[in-house]
Amino acid sequence: MTDLRTEAVRGDAMLEQWRHVHNVIVPSAALDLAEVRERAGRYRLENAYVEDVLVGCSTVRPPEREGGAATVIARVLPEYRRRGYGTVLYEEGLAHARVLGAGWSRRVCSP
Template sequence: MRAYEPRPVALATRSGGRTKGNRIATGLDKTHTIDALCVGLLDHEHGDAVVRFPEGYARRRGLRIEAVGSELALEQWRHVHNVIVPPAAMPLEDARERLGRNRLVNAYVGDVLVGNSTVRPPRDEDGVATVIARVLPEFRGRGYGRALYEDGFAHARVLGARGVETCVLAVNEHGLRFAEKCGFVEVERYVLDGESDEWTDLGLGTLTVSG
């Protein structure tokens, strides 16, 4: 049984200077998450719903978030994944399979790789998407993980998600604390068949990050 209730949230944004008017027009509450998600003019009548961070938001952190679109980028994504979750380390072939069904992105400061994220599409039964943010240990505490979560939440909305969950290796105490700081609540712990490592699922029904 899940301990959170997904709430439908429709998100469509425009340029930073027009965020307030767009937010009011769409009936959204004021949050840092929504005010940070803005792009240029969108053709809402024809279904435009692309969202990203405004350049100023990312620039304050020196951060660049890019979708994986090459073998080199995929290998970089795999490197971060395997450093953060060694029990689930995957070969390149498995990473290619993930790319075919999920959204994979890398995060850079300049040309330095600092983290990645995964967005799994919403499940048919409850409309909940999975967003996983990973930051290499030497780059933590600089806002990169929060930015990756925000970027993932924005994409989840585009996919029509009604809620979000994340998954953290149970022994990853830093990852659990950070997820909880971002508003996630632990839902369940489990061990996959044939394995010994414990995983933690955490839910975030409202698709927002506090603070």
């Protein structure tokens, strides 16, 4: 997927984009901006773009101890699915989890 670009979330505009994707994918657990800011302090949040179009986001929750499990969540907006973007987001998240010392990662697939 050479056309997919991911960026670590920084600033309110990117937090709002991450929040939008999360809330579209998981409306039953919709978050407000304050909740997303709090998560950004604990987890690695990334947005995914094709050119300048937001197509998805990801979350990496670090392991609680060295060698423990990390959680990698990849979300892709419905209109951009089945193009391999979720796989790229997951693999990048998994690589980051390993840097954080994860021995293995739990994959979470959003509907």
